[in-house]
Amino acid sequence: MDLIRLSVVQRTLRLILIVLALLFTITPLLWIISIGLRPGSQAIFPISILPSSLTLDNVYAVLFGPNAIGLTPYQNAAVYGITAAVTTAIASSLGGYALARYDLKAGQAVLIVILALSFLPAASRIVPLFILLSASGHYGDPLFVTLAYAAGSTPLGIWLMAGTFRQIPIRLEQAARIDGAGAFLTMRRVILPLAIPGILVVATLAFIDGWNAYSLPLILIPKDTAQPYTVALQAYIREVGFGNNWSLLSAGSLVGLVPVLVVFALLQRRLVRVGGLGSAIRG
Amino acid sequence: MVRRVVARATPWLLLVAPLVLLFLFLLLPYLLTFYYSVTGATIGHLSNVPLVGSANFQAVLTSRNPPFPGVLFVTAAFTVGTLVGSLVLGTVLALALYTVPAGRRSALLAVYLIPWVIAGVVIGYTWKLMYDPEIGLANTLLEAVGVSPVSWLSDRATSIAALVVANVWAGYGIVLLVISAALANVPPNLILAGQVDGAPVARIVRRIILPAIRPAVLLAALVALVGGLNTFDLIYAMTKGGPLYQTETMALEMYRLTALKGSIGQGAAVTVILFTISLLLAVIYVVLWRREARKWT
Numbered sequence: 001m002d003l004i005r006l007s008v009v010q011r012t013l014r015l016i017l018i019v020l021a022l023l024f025t026i027t028p029l030l031w032i033i034s035i036g037l038r039p040g041s042q043a044i045f046p047i048s049i050l051p052s053s054l055t056l057d058n059v060y061a062v063l064f065g066p067n068a069i070g071l072t073p074y075q076n077a078a079v080y081g082i083t084a085a086v087t088t089a090i091a092s093s094l095g096g097y098a099l100a101r102y103d104l105k106a107g108q109a110v111l112i113v114i115l116a117l118s119f120l121p122a123a124s125r126i127v128p129l130f131i132l133l134s135a136s137g138h139y140g141d142p143l144f145v146t147l148a149y150a151a152g153s154t155p156l157g158i159w160l161m162a163g164t165f166r167q168i169p170i171r172l173e174q175a176a177r178i179d180g181a182g183a184f185l186t187m188r189r190v191i192l193p194l195a196i197p198g199i200l201v202v203a204t205l206a207f208i209d210g211w212n213a214y215s216l217p218l219i220l221i222p223k224d225t226a227q228p229y230t231v232a233l234q235a236y237i238r239e240v241g242f243g244n245n246w247s248l249l250s251a252g253s254l255v256g257l258v259p260v261l262v263v264f265a266l267l268q269r270r271l272v273r274v275g276g277l278g279s280a281i282r283g
Numbered sequence: 284m285v286r287r288v289v290a291r292a293t294p295w296l297l298l299v300a301p302l303v304l305l306f307l308f309l310l311l312p313y314l315l316t317f318y319y320s321v322t323g324a325t326i327g328h329l330s331n332v333p334l335v336g337s338a339n340f341q342a343v344l345t346s347r348n349p350p351f352p353g354v355l356f357v358t359a360a361f362t363v364g365t366l367v368g369s370l371v372l373g374t375v376l377a378l379a380l381y382t383v384p385a386g387r388r389s390a391l392l393a394v395y396l397i398p399w400v401i402a403g404v405v406i407g408y409t410w411k412l413m414y415d416p417e418i419g420l421a422n423t424l425l426e427a428v429g430v431s432p433v434s435w436l437s438d439r440a441t442s443i444a445a446l447v448v449a450n451v452w453a454g455y456g457i458v459l460l461v462i463s464a465a466l467a468n469v470p471p472n473l474i475l476a477g478q479v480d481g482a483p484v485a486r487i488v489r490r491i492i493l494p495a496i497r498p499a500v501l502l503a504a505l506v507a508l509v510g511g512l513n514t515f516d517l518i519y520a521m522t523k524g525g526p527l528y529q530t531e532t533m534a535l536e537m538y539r540l541t542a543l544k545g546s547i548g549q550g551a552a553v554t555v556i557l558f559t560i561s562l563l564l565a566v567i568y569v570v571l572w573r574r575e576a577r578k579w580t
Binding site for chain 1: 316
């Protein structure tokens with residue numbers, strides 16, 4: 001039996017609401033897809049809502065054409081994403097395991113401070129990190145920008161990994177130890193395989209943050225060759241008046257969207273569950 | 284004896300790497316910012332800086348170009364708009380989805396959540412394209428129904444509204460997710476009791492469901508609030524704070540003062556103001572989070 005029985009009117013209202021929200025979510029994406037994949041000659045005023053033909057010319061032009069930003073910015077973003085993912089996964093696993101398996105009185109306090117700091121979104125860290133890296137002579141070093149993103153993703157990661165490890169029965173570990181496995185072997189053969197789903201989620205969230213990085217590289221990395229696609233795409237924006245190159249800007253954005261949509265599609269079930277708990281990280 | 288020392292030290296050895304990472308890149312930068320907010324530091328002049336007391340804060344508060352009250356107004360309008368928009372849309376949609384079968388519901392949730400994984404700056408470009416005076420969908424649709432086109436991003440009121448819509452689009456999925464998770468934890472017996480008593484759906488929602496999910500709504504509100512206060516990528520991609528500072532928020536101002544004007548001290552002062560507001564909200568958030576997290580794990 002349904003928990004709540006709805007009248008016909010209520011069902012209709014529900015349907016309308018769900019469909020309107022779907023349209024709201026999807027329409028802007030469809031529009032940028034339609035501009036990015038239609039020939040440039042059709043991306044001018046007056047514009048038709050549906051393109052008469054689709055092409056990958058703009059995508060090719062963004063990557064290889066005369067006005068291309070090239071592959072490098074995407075490779076840079078991939079390096080940011082993967083480095084942040086690996087760093088976050090390692091730091092979160094270590095921290096999560098310590099908090100899950102040991103009764104630390106100070107640990108609770110540490111955790112709360114970490115959580116409060118992680119609540120502050122990337123924007124409030126722009127100036128502080130600029131100051132830190134300038135004062136310490138690391139201004140312009142991509143590695144430090146990556147570590148900054150990893151640090152931003154780690155607090156939620158520690159929470160998630162602590163939860164993951166708590167669900168692994170401690171008796172499994174004890175049994176392995178009794179059978180003569182050392183700490184390292186126990187870790188590799190017993191704990192890690194069971195923790196992989198959690199690690200994957202933590203790494204994916206960190207990858208998305210690193211791949212999407214914008215404000216910190218914008219400020220902390222002056223070298224064009226080390227900029228991610230998010231910053232490089234600015235080349236297609238005209239500061240004053242009209243004349244944005246929308247065809248290439250849209251196509252370039254689409255190329256940047258593909259990886260995050262793919263990982264999201266692969267992990268959406270787990271991410272949806274985690275997102276409810278750890279929504280704070282992305283402001 | 285040695286074994287016991289090692290055993291006691293183990294968790295802290297495990298915690299060294301994450302704590303160093305968090306200290307260096309999360310805590311230390313903020314400590315430095317507090318220090319530099321009372322100095323006359325500029326780009327290229329970060330050591331042996333003179334202490335200037337509250338001069339930076341006074342300079343920021345009395346700035347004429349743009350006037351600080353204007354920045355404060357834009358920040359407040361954008362933040363409150365984002366908060367109300369994403370909270371209403373997220374909550375109402377979560378309630379609508381509550382009666383949808385679980386399988387279909389999680390498929391829908393995944394679609395609503397797509398903007399969550401998109402880079403803030405790409406969201407900004409996407410909506411800048413939607414509002415484009417020539418090839419934007421907004422004006423194309425207006426013209427199709429015979430309304431004259433609007434230049435969305437050149438007037439203060441319409442551009443703030445346009446930014447709010449874009450930011451609600453980016454963020455309402457998270458509100459929806461948090462509240463959906465809370466709804467799933469409302470004890471079915473409570474609702475059944477209401478059914479048996481013959482209460483209409485509207486009253487069950489108002490008297491039973493909404494009170495039960497109030498902590499989650501508050502949590503989502505705080506997330507949206509701090510998110511709105513600190514939005515940078517999206518606004519910077521859409522308007523760069525313009526035209527003529529008309530959409531400059533505090534988040535953009537701290538970037539402009541620091542990176543473009545080169546006044547580290549003043550940029551730090553704005554950051555300290557924003558940090559303090561956010562931190563107060565964060566304290567409330569942590570209290571609520573702990574209460575919620577206990578329920579879900």
